[in-house]
Amino acid sequence: MTIDPVSGRPPSIRDVARLAGVSHQTVSRVLNNHPSIRDTTRQRVLDVMAELQYRPNRAARALASSRSRTIGILSAMSTDYGPASIMASVEAAARANGYWVSIANIDPNVEGSISDALDQLRAQAVEAIVVVAPQKRVFEALANLPFEVPYVTLQAVGDDGHALFFDQYAGARLATRHLLELGHRAIYHLTGPQNWIEADARMQGFLDEMNAWDAPTTAPILGDWTADFGYFAGQELLRVRDFTAVFASNDQMALGLLHAFRDGGVDVPGEVSVVGFDDIPEAAHFWPPLTTVRQDFAELGRRAVSFVLGELDTEAHTIDPRLLVRASTAAPAR
Known part of the structure; x- marks a missing residue:
């Protein structure tokens, strides 16, 4: 991001508005793809943003639009291949849909850890939550906690209407x-x-x-x-x-x-x-x-994001795994 040599600060939405010859409200409408903006005005604002290398402040935009465009991940701090891969795929799918990801780690063995993590995500006004925590005690605790936003639990078995999992x-x-x-x-x-x-x-x-x-x-x-x-x-x-x-x-x-x-x-x-x-x-x-x-x-991550954004068929909760036969198996020796 370009730094103003006089003020020593990054360019602001008002800098963009001044150079584009519009109000800062117009710049805000361009950022939020408002349909009332003329194409010529929209392009002029975008050109100035590119010239200044302006990057909008997500927190300010969230306050202005009442949307955070953030998906929360409730994670059990696992570095195992499965959970780590799922978290990476959820983040990639979220970004592809114009969302950011905020991760709240929990320790299933610590009392109150799960409710504290949910409070952390609520404080960030996340619009949905993906649970990547495969321990049984996590799901026992979640059953007694309220969710105010759409959520999906991964790496689960059974189906309570919020589960998406490999069989x-x-x-x-x-x-x-x-x-x-x-x-x-x-x-x-x-x-x-x-x-x-x-x-x-x-x-x-x-x-x-x-x-x-x-x-x-x-x-x-x-x-x-x-x-x-x-x-x-x-x-x-x-x-x-x-x-x-x-x-x-x-x-x-x-x-x-x-x-x-x-x-x-x-x-x-x-x-x-x-x-x-x-x-x-x-x-x-x-x-x-x-x-x-x-x-x-990767498919699980894509489906998880589609699920919480309301784009997935509510009956398509199970993904079938498949067997890959390689050279480590053969008929037993006689």
Whole structure:
């Protein structure tokens, strides 16, 4: 932005009005695309704004128009691939629709954190809220809190009219069915943290698909989403060797498994097959390239913004994942 050499301040709406030969109210109307402005006047104002490199003050415009053009994101401060990707895609979709994003982070383990974050967003006069917080306790707290603006909850299961989500349960059944169709029956499931809604849905999908095939099941291994835990779990599994396949609840844990099996001299997929979940960008470059369930997070972000802006069919709340078969799975060795 150009700085006035005399005053030492950025150009204001009054500077634009003076140079364009119009009132500051006319400049405001141009900024808000008011239909009463003549095309020649609009262009003259826009030309002056470009010459001055003028950027309107969002706070002032919000006060003048009674609209903030801001979408709030309620986030559980997760750096995991899924939540981080969703937040990035929501922000990109919001900007494409002429909106800004304000993020309020919460700690699900701290009393009052969620209501405080909502108050923070309300104070910024956000026009809608997107919830990217996959822990069960977050949704339990949200059920008792009022929302004065349109909102949508992502990474959820079930549908209360405000949920938009990938079908985690169906994705887990796809992954498990793939292994069963290859001929595997001794399959372990490495699940995510208990408090995560997705982890629970993927575990239930695994168990139900195994039961549908009358395949024996063992207790799922409780993980934490990290490659380090996948490596540890892989080392422990190699002590028993009573399995031919593992379905990991995310790609990072699958990466740890592949590392552990390689260190243990176990061929993947010759001796053990591995399936992940998410299709992180690196999954196609694991060795071997990972078979996984893909979630289109960019599409989820676009739909979330369309939902809160009232443009999405209210019945289109579920996005189906798809299985990507790569080189980490094969029929079990005879």
